[in-house]
Amino acid sequence: MGTGLIGTSVALAVSGRGVTVFLSDRDPAAARTAAALGAGLARAPGEPVDLAVIAVPPSQVGAVLTDAQERGVARAYTDVASVKAGPERAALRRAPDPARYIGGHPLAGRERSGPLAARAELFRDRNWVLTPSRLTSDEAFERALELVALCGAHPVVMHSRDHDAAVAVTSHVPHLMASLMAARLGEGPAGLARVAGQGLRDATRIAAGDSRLWGDILQANAPAVAGVLKDLHADLSRLVPALDALARGGAAERDLGMRTLVDLLERGISGLAGIPAAGHGRTADAASPERHGVLVRVAERPGELARLIAAVTDLGGSAEDAAAGLSGGGPGLTVRFAAPAGTAGRLVTALAADGWDAVREDDGGRPAREGREGRKDTRIPTA
Amino acid sequence: MGTGLIGTSVALAVSGRGVTVFLSDRDPAAARTAAALGAGLARAPGEPVDLAVIAVPPSQVGAVLTDAQERGVARAYTDVASVKAGPERAALRRAPDPARYIGGHPLAGRERSGPLAARAELFRDRNWVLTPSRLTSDEAFERALELVALCGAHPVVMHSRDHDAAVAVTSHVPHLMASLMAARLGEGPAGLARVAGQGLRDATRIAAGDSRLWGDILQANAPAVAGVLKDLHADLSRLVPALDALARGGAAERDLGMRTLVDLLERGISGLAGIPAAGHGRTADAASPERHGVLVRVAERPGELARLIAAVTDLGGSAEDAAAGLSGGGPGLTVRFAAPAGTAGRLVTALAADGWDAVREDDGGRPAREGREGRKDTRIPTA
Numbered sequence: 001m002g003t004g005l006i007g008t009s010v011a012l013a014v015s016g017r018g019v020t021v022f023l024s025d026r027d028p029a030a031a032r033t034a035a036a037l038g039a040g041l042a043r044a045p046g047e048p049v050d051l052a053v054i055a056v057p058p059s060q061v062g063a064v065l066t067d068a069q070e071r072g073v074a075r076a077y078t079d080v081a082s083v084k085a086g087p088e089r090a091a092l093r094r095a096p097d098p099a100r101y102i103g104g105h106p107l108a109g110r111e112r113s114g115p116l117a118a119r120a121e122l123f124r125d126r127n128w129v130l131t132p133s134r135l136t137s138d139e140a141f142e143r144a145l146e147l148v149a150l151c152g153a154h155p156v157v158m159h160s161r162d163h164d165a166a167v168a169v170t171s172h173v174p175h176l177m178a179s180l181m182a183a184r185l186g187e188g189p190a191g192l193a194r195v196a197g198q199g200l201r202d203a204t205r206i207a208a209g210d211s212r213l214w215g216d217i218l219q220a221n222a223p224a225v226a227g228v229l230k231d232l233h234a235d236l237s238r239l240v241p242a243l244d245a246l247a248r249g250g251a252a253e254r255d256l257g258m259r260t261l262v263d264l265l266e267r268g269i270s271g272l273a274g275i276p277a278a279g280h281g282r283t284a285d286a287a288s289p290e291r292h293g294v295l296v297r298v299a300e301r302p303g304e305l306a307r308l309i310a311a312v313t314d315l316g317g318s319a320e321d322a323a324a325g326l327s328g329g330g331p332g333l334t335v336r337f338a339a340p341a342g343t344a345g346r347l348v349t350a351l352a353a354d355g356w357d358a359v360r361e362d363d364g365g366r367p368a369r370e371g372r373e374g375r376k377d378t379r380i381p382t383a
Numbered sequence: 384m385g386t387g388l389i390g391t392s393v394a395l396a397v398s399g400r401g402v403t404v405f406l407s408d409r410d411p412a413a414a415r416t417a418a419a420l421g422a423g424l425a426r427a428p429g430e431p432v433d434l435a436v437i438a439v440p441p442s443q444v445g446a447v448l449t450d451a452q453e454r455g456v457a458r459a460y461t462d463v464a465s466v467k468a469g470p471e472r473a474a475l476r477r478a479p480d481p482a483r484y485i486g487g488h489p490l491a492g493r494e495r496s497g498p499l500a501a502r503a504e505l506f507r508d509r510n511w512v513l514t515p516s517r518l519t520s521d522e523a524f525e526r527a528l529e530l531v532a533l534c535g536a537h538p539v540v541m542h543s544r545d546h547d548a549a550v551a552v553t554s555h556v557p558h559l560m561a562s563l564m565a566a567r568l569g570e571g572p573a574g575l576a577r578v579a580g581q582g583l584r585d586a587t588r589i590a591a592g593d594s595r596l597w598g599d600i601l602q603a604n605a606p607a608v609a610g611v612l613k614d615l616h617a618d619l620s621r622l623v624p625a626l627d628a629l630a631r632g633g634a635a636e637r638d639l640g641m642r643t644l645v646d647l648l649e650r651g652i653s654g655l656a657g658i659p660a661a662g663h664g665r666t667a668d669a670a671s672p673e674r675h676g677v678l679v680r681v682a683e684r685p686g687e688l689a690r691l692i693a694a695v696t697d698l699g700g701s702a703e704d705a706a707a708g709l710s711g712g713g714p715g716l717t718v719r720f721a722a723p724a725g726t727a728g729r730l731v732t733a734l735a736a737d738g739w740d741a742v743r744e745d746d747g748g749r750p751a752r753e754g755r756e757g758r759k760d761t762r763i764p765t766a
Contacts, residue, residue: 029716033707036716038686107580116692116705116718127577156577166578169571174586177560179651180618184611186654188552194510194539195549196658197490202585203557208655211648218644219637222630228567229623235563236616243612247605254602261601265594268562271569272591275579298419305419309499322499324416333412333419335499 001025001064003034005110006080007055008118011039013151016120022049034115048072051143054079057213058220062090069096076140078104078147082167083220084131084160092133102140103131103160105167106153111208121152128153131160168224170275173232175214176225178207239264292344293361294337296351297327305333308356312337315350336361384408384447386417388493389463390438391501394422396534399503405432417498431455434526437462440596441603445473452479459526461487465550466603467514467543475516485523486514486543488550489536494591504535511536514543551607553658556615558597559608561590622647675727676744677720679734680710688716691739695720698733719744 003011003025011021011034021040025031028042035042052074054064058081065077065087077100081087084103091101106128110117128148132141148155158166182204185192218225238260245257294317298304309319321338339347344360351358386394386408394404394417404423408414411425418425435457437447441464448460448470460483464470467486474484489511493500511531515524531538541549565587568575601608621643628640677700681687692702704721722730727743734741 029707029709032683032709033688033716035685036681036683036688036707038689041685042683105578107578109580109582112703114706116688116702116707126580129578156574158574158577162572162574163578165572166575169567170575170579170583173567174564174583176622176647177564178586179648180615180622181557181560182652182654183618183647183650184552184556184614184654185657186650189545189548191539191541191545192549192552193658194541195488195490195512195546196553197492197509199492199589200553200557200658202588203561204651204655204658205585206582207648207651209648211645211652214648215641215645218626219629219641222626222640226623226626226630229619229626231567232563233616233619233623235566236612236619239559239563240609240612240616243601243605243609246602247609257605258598258602262594262598264559264566265562265590265597267566267569268587268590269565269594271565271567272587274568275576275583275587300415300419300425302418302424303421305416305499306421319499320495323497324412324419324499326412326415333416 001052001068002055003030003039003115004055005113005115005117006106006108006122007053008034008037008039008115009108009120009122010053010055010080010106010147010151012037012118012120013123014147015040017150019150030115034118037115037118039115039118045073049074050076051147052077053147054081057081057216058083058086059216061087062094065091065101066095069100075100076137076143077101078130078140078144080104080106081220082171082217084129084163086220088131088133088160092135098133098135099137100140101133102136102144103133103163104144104148105129105131105163106148106151108153109209111205113210113213123148124152126153127156129156129158129163131158131163133160164221164224168221168228172218172221172225173228175206175209176218176229177232178204182207235264290341291321291338292341294339294344294347294351295359295361296335296337297357298324298333298335300331300333305335308335311351311354311356312347315347316343317347384435384451385438386413386422386498387438388496388498388500389489389491389505390436391417391420391422391498392491392503392505393436393438393463393489393530393534395420395501395503396506397530398423400533402533413498417501420498420501422498422501428456432457433459434530435460436530437464440464440599441466441469442599444470445477448474448484449478452483458483459520459523460484461513461523461527461530463487463489464603465554465600467512467546469603471514471516471543475518481516481518482520483523484516485519485527486516487527487530488512488514488546489531489534491536492592494588496593496596506531506534506536509536510539512539512541512546514541514546516543547604547607551604551611555601555604555608556611558589558592559601559612560615561587565590618647673724674704674721675724677722677727677730677734678742678744679718679720680740681707681716681718683714683716688718691718694734694737694739695730698730699726700730 001024003023015021022045023031023034023040023042031042052068054061056064061079061081079087082105088103091098106123108122108126130144145155242257242260245253298308312319317339324333324335327334348358348360384407386406398404405428406414406417406423406425414425435451437444439447444462444464462470465488471486474481489506491505491509513527528538625640625643628636681691695702700722705718707716707718710717731741731743
């Protein structure tokens with residue numbers, strides 16, 4: 001019910017798995033477009049379906065659910081709105097049969113909207129939050145879990161309030177900040193477009209989302225969003241004087257400003273370590289609990305190091321964490337690669353077979369995982 | 384001079400074009416690592432070189448330039464720091480021969496640092512700002528233009544102050560905002576990592592950059608950064624009450640809050656239209672000044688629309704701007720694709736040859752370029 005980006009993507013995903021899907025939208029052109037894409041049939045089902053997926057903006061979930069349950073269109077109901085407490089409250093207060101409803105939120109989206117932007121693969125390997133209420137039946141829960149599995153997503157069960165507090169930090173406030181920065185671009189100094197790089201595009205990309213849908217989402221989660229926004233406003237109130245001190249202050253004030261600034265930058269780097277890498281429902285740390293070092297000695301011939309990096313990559317290793325240092329006092333460099341504990345030994349064997357002087361790093365007393373920064377002044381002990 | 388990410392990438396790029404490069408770094412291991420990558424020779428040149436590229440943090444450009452000119456290492460000098468007024472001031476005040484210096488800033492980077500993160504292709508199709516001072520000689524200017532061309536970048540000439548004002552908006556303040564948001568992730572509610580999606584990763588990615596280098600950059604541009612930060616602080620001071628009103632206000636306050644919110648979201652969308660798409664030094668509007676509509680009628684058979692989109696893509700067209708609507712009152716859908724004016728005719732011919740009912744849209748009175756949003760409720764007139 002609702003064949004925009006998310007609804008049509010769900011329909012394409014489950015149709016592709018052999019499920020019969022009936023499509024509806026308050027705009028018949030949208031439902032017929034989804035049907036012509038192969039997402040399902042643009043007509044009402046003759047009898048109650050197993051699961052109705054309500055894919056409408058957060059403020060409309062309660063009304064659509066109530067109406068659908070009054071008509072008895074399905075045995076279970078879920079939704080895909082990115083705010084969960086409001087729809088749950090509406091279900092408990094107004095819907096004829098709240099036990100048959102479970103909230104849902106797939107963590108996937110695009111800046112484009114509408115059925116033509118839909119992708120069957122949109123949810124693959126993404127998390128999909130389910131927020132059972134105190135009344136949600138086991139059957140509704142199981143139907144929703146089946147839907148998540150059919151879409152190739154990973155189910156995550158949360159309380160609706162915890163979900164809303166978390167997405168305020170991870171999605172809603174970042175969207176507002178991206179909008180604030182993007183709005184400044186329209187009012188900025190001349191020549192601004194000529195110094196816009198990839199970093200800016202990435203930092204502001206989410207601001208391109210549909211303004212009416214996002215207005216609805218932000219309104220639906222306004223209490224949590226307002227709280228995070230106030231925290232950010234307070235952070236900014238401390239940061240502005242620090243930059244002012246760096247711009248105009250005396251030596252002591254500049255020192256203090258610099259400490260405030262570097263402290264923020266480092267807290268930012270730490271904060272990033274807690275969010276999962278792309279395509280994983282887990283953080284980088286959780287995904288790779290143990291990494292071993294592989295040390296390779298390289299002669300200082302031009303291109304020799306590039307040849308080694310190509311060899312490591314060819315063998316399935318990664319040079320992303322590589323660091324190079326001097327081999328003791330003499331000529332030659334030692335390069336350290338970090339490899340998952342299970343593959344470090346194989347990497348050493350394969351490199352040695354290719355003629356490289358490779359050994360596994362002795363892990364006694366050495367941290368299994370180092371920082372993310374290149375350490376160009378690191379001296380790596382020879383193995 | 385300086386073989387970190389940017390210095391080594393420049394060296395790899397020009398070495399690859401047959402230029403002889405001499406590498407130096409205050410850390411000999413970094414210079415030797417760059418040499419072993421094939422970026423050049425880790426030794427001092429025997430005689431003055433054509434161009435010295437100073438690739439050190441902004442605060443050190445003045446000292447490194449002065450020292451290099453005192454030793455007479457090159458006939459011309461440039462740098463790659465992302466702040467330009469400070470280095471220029473230092474060159475004019477302290478360097479023995481400011482006429483031989485021109486400031487430079489390639490708009491490229493990575494979150495990793497150090498020579499092992501370097502890429503010869505880092506600057507390809509990126510803008511590279513050059514900021515000649517009132518004293519810069521034609522020869523220094525021409526040498527820098529050659530460097531930019533050898534790296535495959537596009538030269539952009541700006542005044543150093545205009546550059547710094549622009550990057551404060553496009554790079555430095557977005558970095559600080561990403562750091563503020565990322566820092567909040569470390570202090571957020573439980574379950575936060577499970578609701579982190581691609582949007583958050585993109586919005587905060589830049590915060591991963593080297594904190595010492597970024598502290599230096601932000602300090603060097605502190606006056607401009609402080610100014611933009613104050614504007615953003617004022618914007619946020621207006622936004623917080625709007626969210627508060629949406630969370631707790633009466634109907635009239637909620638209406639006002641919603642208007643403030645949607646106004647911001649829309650100004651953000653407009654602001655994004657002004658920055659160039661990836662890989663272009665021009666904005667999307669400038670890159671595609673004229674687009675024509677191609678209308679295709681599609682039968683409402685499941686998958687027929689997906690087949691059309693695949694055909695358009697195969698023929699080199701793009702479905703990114705596609706919109707579908709009803710074909711008058713009867714069955715069938717009409718899909719509109721936007722194509723560059725020069726290729727719309729060919730697309731129609733090729734589609735017709737494949738059996739599609741395709742025509743060029745009559746462009747009388749119709750805007751050549753529509754909004755970026757899917758328009759699922761648009762009725763498209765049959766051609």
